[in-house]
Each structure stands twice: as C-alpha cells, then as structure tokens.
C-alpha cells in the first residue's frame with residue numbers, strides 16, 4: 001500500500017514547497033514539489049493532492065500496491081484514472097500492474113471563471129519550440145484558452161544531473177519567456193528514488209504530476225508531442241516510450257480545472273525541424289542533444305548524434321546550415337559526415353522493417369546525395385543487424401505449436417442447449 005496524507009505548503013527562500021507525507025516500502029517520509037517563480041505567482045498556488053497521486057502512480061503500479069489518499073479528489077479525474085488510465089498504462093508496460101486508487105472523498109474541480117492561459121514545457125528542443133511557434137502569443141488563429149502564457153521547466157527525472165542542469169535550463173526558459181511575452185516557472189521533485197525503470201517509460205505521468213501542481217495558475221497544459229499519430233498506441237508494435245500514448249493518456253488525466261492534450265501531434269519531426277529552422281525566432285536557442293558539449297564557453301549541441309545530425313542535414317537541405325551552425329559542434333559534424341550518412345542509411349533501413357511509420361522519407365537521402373560508400377556500408381550493417389535479430393527470435397522460447405483446437409458446431413449447439421432456461425432455475 002502507498003499512502004499519501006498531510007498535504008501542505010511552505011514558503012522557503014526563492015521558492016514554494018508543496019509537500020505531503022508518503023508511506024511506501026514500509027517507510028514514512030516527506031515528499032515535496034519545489035516551485036520556482038515570482039513571489040506573487042507562488043502566493044496563488046495551493047497543494048493539489050492529484051499531483052501527488054500522479055507522482056506515485058507508476059511507483060505504486062510497479063509494486064502492485066493500491067494508493068490511499070487522505071484527501072478529496074476531483075470525481076471525474078478519479079473515475080478516468082481508475083477506469084481507463086491505469087488499465088491503459090498496464091497494457092502499455094507489462095511491469096505496471098493494475099491497482100486501485102482510494103480517496104477520502106470526491107468533489108468537482110470547476111474551471112476558472114477567468115482565462116488563466118496555457119502552459120507548455122520549454123526545453124528548447126524541436127518539439128517545444130514548435131509548440132511555442134504554433135501556440136505562442138504570436139500564434140495565428142489560436143483560441144484564448146490554448147494561447148501560451150507560461151513556459152515551464154520540470155525537473156522530475158529528465159536531467160542527468162539536476163543540480164547542474166535544472167537552473168540553467170530554467171534561466172534559458174526565462175529568457176525565451178521574456179522575449180515571447182510569456183512567464184517562466186520551474187518545478188523540481190526528487191522522484192527518481194521511487195521509480196524502477198528509465199525516465200522515458202514514465203515521462204508523461206511525471207511531467208503531468210508537476211503540471212497538476214500548477215492548476216491554480218493555468219487552464220491548459222500542452223504537452224509537446226514527440227510521436228506522430230501513425231505510431232501512437234499501447235500495443236507491442238508502438239515505441240516503448242510512454243510518450244507513444246500521450247494523445248490517449250493526457251485527456252484521461254485531465255479535469256475541468258486543467259485540460260491537457262498533445263500539442264502538434266499532427267506533425268512529423270522532419271516538418272517541425274524545417275519549420276523551426278525556417279521561421280522560429282528562437283532557433284538560436286536550440287538545445288536538443290543529450291550529449292551536448294561545452295565549447296567557446298557555452299553549451300552547444302554535439303553535432304553527431306542522430307538528433308543533431310538530422311537537424312543539421314535538414315538545415316543543409318534548405319540552405320540554412322550556416323544560419324544554425326554556431327549552436328553545434330560543426331567540426332565534429334564535418335569530420336564524421338561519412339559515418340553520419342552511413343548511420344542514417346542503417347537506421348532508415350532498420351526502421352523501414354521495424355517501425356515503417358517512423359522511417360525517414362526516401363527523398364531525404366536522395367536530396368542529400370549520400371555517397372555510394374555510405375549507402376553500401378550502411379545497408380550492409382542494417383541487414384546484418386536485422387538478420388541477427390531474426391536468428392535470435394528463432395531461439396526464443398515459443399508456446400508449443402499445434403493446430404488450434406476447433407469445436408464442431410453441433411457440439412457448441414449441444415452445449416448451449418444444456419444451459420438451463422430462466423424458468424428451469426429453481
């Protein structure tokens with residue numbers, strides 16, 4: 001059993017803490033979300049028990065233990081969580097077991113009578129910059145409810161070193177917020193110790209937990225989606241990252257006080273990259289690489305990982321490589337260009353066999369004039385990998401083969417006839 005009780009808030013220098021007592025793994029301890037914003041904003045924020053439920057939802061499902069909340073939850077939120085979200089997450093990941101969530105009571109969270117504006121996470125990656133382009137203060141034809149007022153940075157497990165990375169990321173979000181007419185806000189919570197699996201397998205629920213803390217200051221939370229519609233799903237062919245179910249999961253975790261949806265899920269990554277390079281005023285802030293290096297006294301993207309290489313090759317395709325070059329380690333990119341092409345060919349061939357919907361369009365390689373050597377070596381490597389995978393599947397334990405058992409129709413009919421009719425039941 002995971003038990004959550006004694007919810008409260010306290011102000012500390014430069015931040016606000018929303019806390020509760022959690023009983024988990026036979027320990028009883030305090031868990032807190034720390035929120036960083038202007039003091040006038042912090043004054044409006046109150047503890048949201050639903051945020052704590054979401055923070056401990058996956059840890060409880062990993063342990064197969066019910067959650068008990070000593071507080072009232074929004075009735076619709078609890079219903080959708082209990083009936084749909086938990087079973088969908090259990091279908092997505094076999095390590096998550098179905099559990100129950102018990103609340104001390106239920107109520108109805110009403111939507112705010114004034115427009116509080118929308119919020120999105122601002123990592124300065126491709127997806128978040130695209131969401132800012134579409135839903136920012138300059139976005140065209142955007143309903144007021146979905147127009148961005150807040151740019152958030154959530155430190156809930158994405159940063160490898162949260163001490164070193166969270167505050168610089170928040171400062172950069174503040175700079176983008178000031179220039180785009182928004183406000184920045186940061187939320188930090190030490191969740192990692194309760195989770196067994198890597199961040200990508202629970203990222204959506206963790207980020208939504210942090211967003212739920214901010215129900216008092218926002219109406220809508222736009223999650224910048226990574227995956228396009230054609231790979232969304234909870235079955236085995238979909239990508240294993242939790243983001244692959246964002247468009248299904250987010251409405252199930254919403255309530256009238258905070259609507260959440262998957263923003264720009266209608267666009268593929270290649271389209272987003274081209275739009276950002278071509279039109280975003282924040283393209284010079286691009287920070288998309290987990291292997292970023294420090295050069296010329298500031299952090300730049302590595303230039304050689306798959307994300308960086310895709311971005312730079314797209315920039316080259318539309319003749320804007322020089323325009324974005326200062327944000328990347330171009331020396332490494334140019335030095336390893338042959339290998340990069342080779343890896344693109346390998347990835348593309350593998351993707352076409354495994355996730356055809358996520359594979360790059362063929363015309364990209366044609367436009368890039370990939371050298372024959374890269375095509376040959378890249379394809380050879382891909383087919384070696386695919387054949388090795390296929391051989392491995394042959395040695396996997398399979399259920400015994402045999403003809404599926406069929407029952408003759410006459411036997412089925414006889415079995416149905418044996419069922420007593422209602423008037424025969426005494």
Ligand SMILES: [Zn+2]
Pocket residue numbers: 288289290291292301302303304305306307308309
């Ligand atoms: Zn990189």
